[in-house]
Amino acid sequence: MDTVVQLIQVAISSGTPLLIAALGGILIERSGIIQLGAEGLMLLGAVMAGLTYLHTANLALTMLAVIGISAVLGLLHAAFTISLRTNQIVTGLALTLFGSGLSAYLGKGISGIPIAHAIPVVRLTWLTQVPVIGDIFARMDLFTWLSFLLVIAMHVYIYRTSWGLHLRAMGDSPATADVMGIRVYAFRYGCVIAGSMLIGIAGADLLLVYTPTWTEGMTAGRGWIAVALIIFARWNPIRALFCAYFFGLLSTIGFRLQLIGVEIPSYFLKMIPYLVTILVLMALGWRNRNKPSGAPEALGNPYYREQRF
Numbered sequence: 001m002d003t004v005v006q007l008i009q010v011a012i013s014s015g016t017p018l019l020i021a022a023l024g025g026i027l028i029e030r031s032g033i034i035q036l037g038a039e040g041l042m043l044l045g046a047v048m049a050g051l052t053y054l055h056t057a058n059l060a061l062t063m064l065a066v067i068g069i070s071a072v073l074g075l076l077h078a079a080f081t082i083s084l085r086t087n088q089i090v091t092g093l094a095l096t097l098f099g100s101g102l103s104a105y106l107g108k109g110i111s112g113i114p115i116a117h118a119i120p121v122v123r124l125t126w127l128t129q130v131p132v133i134g135d136i137f138a139r140m141d142l143f144t145w146l147s148f149l150l151v152i153a154m155h156v157y158i159y160r161t162s163w164g165l166h167l168r169a170m171g172d173s174p175a176t177a178d179v180m181g182i183r184v185y186a187f188r189y190g191c192v193i194a195g196s197m198l199i200g201i202a203g204a205d206l207l208l209v210y211t212p213t214w215t216e217g218m219t220a221g222r223g224w225i226a227v228a229l230i231i232f233a234r235w236n237p238i239r240a241l242f243c244a245y246f247f248g249l250l251s252t253i254g255f256r257l258q259l260i261g262v263e264i265p266s267y268f269l270k271m272i273p274y275l276v277t278i279l280v281l282m283a284l285g286w287r288n289r290n291k292p293s294g295a296p297e298a299l300g301n302p303y304y305r306e307q308r309f
Contacts, residue, residue: 005135007249012136012144015248017042017206019147021226022233022240023154024198030158030235031191032171032298033081036092037073038199039223040099044069045203047103050110050214053118062118063204070200073099074193082188085302096223104216111214118208119143143205147241150198154237167191171296174303184303202226221274228277232284234294250276 021038028035045066052058052065077095080086119141127134158164166187170177174184203219211218225247233239250273 005132008136010252011245011249012140013248014210014251015245016144016147017202017210018222018226018229018247019202019241019244020143020150020205021199021202021223022229022244023147023150023237024195024202025226025230026195026233026235026237026240027154027198028192028195029230029299030167030171030296031188032174032296032301032303033078033188033192034088034092034300035195035199035230036089036227037077037095037099037196037223038226039219039221040096040103041070041073041196041199042099042203042206042219042223042226043103043217044073044099044106045200046207046218047107047110047203047214048200049204049207050113050115051106053115053208054110054113059118059120062208063201066200066204067197070197071193073200074196075189077196078189078192081302082185082192085304088300088302100217107214107216111216113213115208115212115214118212119205141209143201143209146201151237151241158237168296170298172298174298178303178305184305188303199223199226225273225277228281231295232280235296236294247273247277 021042024041025035025038048066048069049062052062056062073095077091080091081088121139121141122145124138127138156164158167166177166180166182169180170182170184170187177187178184206219206222207214229240229243229247232243253269253272
């Protein structure tokens, strides 16, 4: 039982950055904009968290800095894809390259410096009396609880509010949403900026909690896994939670196998989560080849208001 509890704890810990990033991507793509810049946003969120916390030791200022840089990049992403109507795939890839390069430059001075105890652990002592559940949830960091709240809030927002109805309408048919009186451009701007903030926060979580030392390229493809998670979850926040924890478990299973003495080359163990990502994408594509993917119908299509009729 202890082994099962430990595996669940590891899955939650390593899956939380993926979950927060996927939620940000879901919000952006539900509005009709493709998000392929998650890797760059996570890297910039991580390096900004490291720079700010090491210089101020203030968590509030650190999060403000992370949210600020992510919002600026989200604004740029929105300006290019919504107002200038650039190719959304190319723009997302450019954002990833820009974020990767800028984070490498900014992080030169803090590379290898440990960041200890930046995020408080929420201790629920009363929960320790509950078997298994208490062992898992009694001591979790602030970001993990934030991710739980975000999943609930986003699910309610998308499926239980009029604003969520507007979001889904805009992602499926922006022209129809425009006729209904929804300000498509402004709404999309808000979604892209807010979603980018969440992805930046995911990067901060990765640095401040999961791997508390900045190294260049420390996301190691997690941004791309988050993009894949959006597809696995069919743009649904609840499904994203379970998918994120599944891939969080995969990302650490190699280390666990080494601990118990399984003699498998380390390079193979490290590629397990990425290999599974490819295989699952192939399997989903084959299974759903004659079914709707669940993606917003207008995803990736620029909206021309003057051509709505």
